[in-house]
Amino acid sequence: MANEAQQKYYIKLQSLLKELPWYVEEYIDHKKRKLSAASLLNYAHDYKIFFNWLLTESLHTDEIKNIPLELLESLTIKQVEGFLNFLQYQLNNKEITVNRKLSALKSLFNYLQNIAETNDLQPYLQRNVMAKVEFNELKDSMETIANKMEGKILLGDEYESFRLFIANDYGQLNKDNKKLLNFHIFNRERDTAIVSLILGSGLRLSEVVNLDIDDIDFTKSSARVVRKGNKEQYVYFSSLAMDDLQEYLSIRANRYKVEKTNKSLFVSAPMGPKGTSRRLSARAIEKLIEKYATAFGKPSLSVHKLRHSFATRYHTEINDVPKLRRQLGHSSIQTTMIYTHIRNDDLKSAVDKMDMPKDEE
CATH class of the missing domain: 1.10.150 (DNA polymerase; domain 1)
Structure with missing residues (x-):
């Protein structure tokens, strides 16, 4: 991996x-x-x-x-x-x-x-x-840092709005630009799965990039990642992220012309004279998030801000800092405590509460 x-x-x-x-x-x-x-x-x-x-x-x-x-x-x-x-x-x-x-x-x-x-x-x-x-x-105190962060992350209905924007609305917005429209149609399942996974798990950019198909446990809704300090950990993700991943995987092999030896979860469009795909790079993921964020009207969004968005939602719904610390892979609980200072009262559903095995709740 x-x-x-x-x-x-x-x-x-x-x-x-x-x-x-x-x-x-x-x-x-x-x-x-x-x-x-x-x-x-x-x-x-x-x-x-x-x-x-x-x-x-x-x-x-x-x-x-x-x-x-x-x-x-x-x-x-x-x-x-x-x-x-x-x-x-x-x-x-x-x-x-x-x-x-x-x-x-x-x-x-x-x-x-x-x-x-x-x-x-x-x-x-x-x-x-x-x-x-x-x-x-x-x-800056923790509260000040949290308040600054609050205006740059997804809150409330914005989680699902941003996901749906990537899955559908971005294409409609650019329907008169054939190049952008076709590129979006080609990659929308993959791009939706990437954003859905980060919003449903809080994974770091490097952790998303390095995922292989074999790292996903579809029976437990978890992903095997190597965290900072070379620590291996299984991280849970939401059922919605699972649905988006499975939809992407149903088209991955044929659409991206993926060789059987390529186990990378997220791959690029076929490139080069042989038209083969390769593991999607960190910079490529950053650029696609920047593209969608700007079109969505929230240009401050980044991969890291999506991770912050997940953490804020998780804390609001579950209110368990030690568990959130483990989910995010923080070495210090002080880092995780920032999310306790973000005000977010308008959420309607938990990120993953229903999906967590009982021994993890």
């Missing part, structure tokens, strides 16, 4: 590590059992930005990969804060993004000081400047 995507991330990761100091690769190897290849690649990108900054500040004059541990040990708090200011004011990173990159550096420096050892059992770093640097205090 996710092996194909994981392999691509690992290839990119190995290529990037060749540009970075040896101790970064050692740290990445240490984290491989706990983090996904995608997360490790993000860490490596963050480290490259930091090491490049050291060069631009003339703190090191050789290649990045030759930056010594001694330099890290000698960095001052003022220099690190200069890097964080660079992220925020020159790269225009949001405070939460700056915190994430600082967290990646804190994790690396902690490894170098408290876990890694030399041959004579000494830590790589005696002094850890990152331990002295505090995270940005985020200005």
